[in-house]
Each structure stands twice: as structure tokens, then as C-alpha cells.
Amino acid sequence: MISGPVAPRATGRRRPAPDARSLRGLPLRPLLLVLVVEAAAVTAVGTGIVATTAPTRTEVLLCGLLVLVAAAHTELSVGAERLRRRIAETRYINMTSVWTFAAALLLPPGLATVVVAVVYLHLYLRVARPSGTPPHRQVYSAATVLLAVHTVAGLLALVDGRTGALATPQNAALVLGALVAYTAVNTLLVVSVLRLTAPGSRFLAILLGGDIGLELATLSIGGLVAVVLANTSPWFALLAVLPLLVVEQTTLVRQLEAQVDTDAKTGLLNPAAWRWRSRQMLERDARTDRAAAVLILDLDHFKAVNDRHGHLAGDDVLQAVADVLTAEVRDHDLAGRFGGEEFVVTLGGMRADDDPAARAREVAERIRRGVRALEVDTTTAGRVAGLSVSVGVATTPDHGSDLDGLLAAADAALYEAKRAGRDRVAVRRPAPPPVGDPATPPFGLSYGT
Secondary structure, X not given: OEEOOOOOOOOOOEXXXXXXXXXXXXOHHHHHHHHHHHXXXXXXXXXXXXXXXXXXXXXXXXXXXXXXXXXXHHHHOHHHHXXXXXXXXXXXXXXXXXXXXXXXXXXXXXXXHHHHHHHHHHHHHHHHOOOOOOHHHHHHHHHHHHHHHHHHHHHHOOOOOOOOHHHOHHHHHHHHHHHHHHHHHHHHHHHHHHHHHOOOOOHHHHHHOOXXXXXXXXXXXXXXXXXXXXXXXXXXXXXXXXXXXXXXXXXXXXHHHHHHOEOOOOOOEOHHHHHHHHHHHHXXXXXXXXXXXXXXXXXXXXXXXXXXXXXXXXXXXXXXXXXXXXXXXXXXXEEEEEEOOEEEEEEEEXXXXXXXXXXXXXXXXXXXXXXXXXXXEEOOXXXXXXXXXXXXXXXXXXXXXXXXXXXXXXHHHHHHHHHOOOOOEEEOOOOOOOOOOOOOOHHHOOOOO
8 A cells, every 4th residue: 555755846946845744734635635535435435335235254254364464464564664654755655455455356345444444543553653644644545545445346346256256367357457446546546645745746756756566566465365365275364474574674674775875855865875876877887888977066155045044944945956956867867965055966878979068068057047947935934046056067088987086077167167157057178188108109119229
């Protein structure tokens, strides 16, 4: 299941994020979406209960088993899940879809609703509330899952039979279709509310930023659990718990690694991570005969922003500039915060015969214009505008192939831009060709004595 906060990303005007700690703190549009989705979930649950015939003893026992195993899974993973939820930068994906999707495939809508309700109540009490998640977020997440479950129920109603039919080749396509329907409903509803809550964010960036592959993998395990439960002993569901715990631990390690590499104020790479990844990029480009460029950017008169508007407003400005950098570079390029008001960018994979200096200058100019156009609505000092940035550019092979040489050349170009009046881009002149060693004359000739 997908839920959790998202960090807004803007390319121009930046607004402070709304106070989403309470339902009343939401802006009007996401508030309306939340209320509509929750009303739709209540309607679907009521309709499903009315349309459901009396469940069989087997279905009731299966419902209890899914609730029991889901609770055991939550208890075994509570520490990792609390930490994952706290450090999630975009959407938080838990593993409860294994049990809720299996319930959607195996149980009538009424009992599947019971599984979702109990699982999410337990998850809130043991994971979400201790992690500081507001109750209305957990309610909305549960509502999206209920709608996904009832969508699957409607799809399964198109064919005769439920349990037992899951293992037949004829219904394999139906199970895959149910997986797609479940994912589409849950994901689109969560991403939509996050998009409306974060002004300036992009729908596709939120969708791809939450590791949709992890959600699909979780649902796939849920589908396998449903097939096993329908055709073998129900207690085989316990075999899914250990793989889920391993996946959770692996995901937690990856999230912690990303957090270690990230600058807390801007979401860009921190200096150590940027240096390490940039060296890797330069080595890769050297092996493939590609050119690279390093940009050093310095916000002009940033101290005056802090002095006039305060450091909290300065932090908002830094985040807005980071948003511009993220928007103007390619996905495989590297943007980092170098310290204070300095930023760095590594552009890689450029053709060496395609004037990499001109291409790097073009990117730097786009960034400069983007910063110039910023109007940052800060949380403490109103709107801050009139920002500018100076940029120094150095490229391979003109300034060497190692990162330190490129940084030194870009830093020298940055000071040229500063001396020339700021708010401009300067490209370092190519280094002069090395002077031949007097002991070794050109063309391989030697002097006689």
C-alpha cells in the first residue's frame, strides 16, 4: 500500500507547504478529494455488504487467518516499519498489500473489508501513530485500499467462482488484471492527493519517486499467497512472512543510504556523495570517450537575504534554487549542495566532438535564468525575489579528466563571473598545451653533443 508525505518540487514560484498535520490544514482541492474518496469508500463498503450473501465457514476462517498473519507480520517488522515511515522522502510503501490483495481475491467484499479495517487499525496503532502520522492520513490510505479491494471484487464478479479458480490457466489473466486494477486505483488516488497538497510538484515525478516496483512486487506476493491459500493448506501463508521481512530490511537499508547521501535542507546530494558519484561518472565517461562538465554556482548576495529576511527564509530560498537545478538537469546528471550558498552540478555523457563547453554553458544559462525568475513565498518573511546566481563552468578534456582539476577550473571561472558583475556564466578558458620537456625535443628528435 502506498501512502506518506511528498517533498514539493517547483521550477518557479515556490509556496510554503500547507500544514497537513490536521485535516482542516489541507487546502481546499486536496480536502475535497479526501472527502470524496472517503465517502466513495463508505458507499462501496455499504454496497458490498448488502450484496454479499452469508459467508461460508471456510471464508470466515480464511478471513481470521489473514488478519492473524497480517498482525504477526506487522509485529515482527514494527521497528523497521516505524523507521521507514519516518525517513520516507516521498511516498511510504508498506507491505500490507500482500494480505489485503489476497483478501480481495479470496473473500467476499464484506469479509475483505473486515481484513482491511483490522489490518489498518493495527498498523496505525503500532506503526503510524508512534511515527507521528496524523490519523486522517491513515484513514485516507485505508479508504484508497478499500476502493481498490472493491474494484477487484467487481472485476471478479464478471466470472463465476472465486476460490479454487485462481490456479487455473484460464483465470491467470484475471488475477493479473486484478493486480493492475488494484494498483491503479490505490496509486492514482494517493498520488493525486499528494500532487494537490504539494504546489508546484509534478504528477509523474511523484508517481515514479515512490518505487512503484516495490508495490507491484508486494502485490505479486499477495497474488501468490491467494493461489496457495485457495489450493493448499491455509497455514502456508506463514511462508510469505519471512520473505516480506527480508524485503523490508533491504528497503530500509536503501532508504538509509539515500538519506546519508542527501543534503537535509535541499534534497540534493551532499558534498561527499556528489564527489563520489561525480568521480564514478568521470571514470565512466573516460572509458566511453564521452565528455563531462562541472558547474559551480554561488548565490549572489545571499548573506543579505539571511540578514534581511532571516535564516528560515534563507532556507526556503536554498530549497527553491535546488528545485531549479533539479528541473534543468537531466535525470542522470548530478546536482549537489557544496556548502552554504554554493551548489555544484556534474553533466555527463556528452559527445566530445559536440562542443561540450557550449552545451554546459546552455544548461548554466537556463539555471541562471530560472533563479533570476524565482519568487519565493517564504514561511516567515513573505515573498523574496530579485535573486541571482553566478556560475563557473569547466569541461573535459579542456581542463583535465579528474574531478579536482575540474573543480579548480570551475571555481576560477566562478570568480571571473563574480568580478565581471555577478548574475552571469563564465566558462574557463582551455588550459594552454603543455610545454615540451627540454630534455625531450618534439618529434622524437634528440640533440647531439
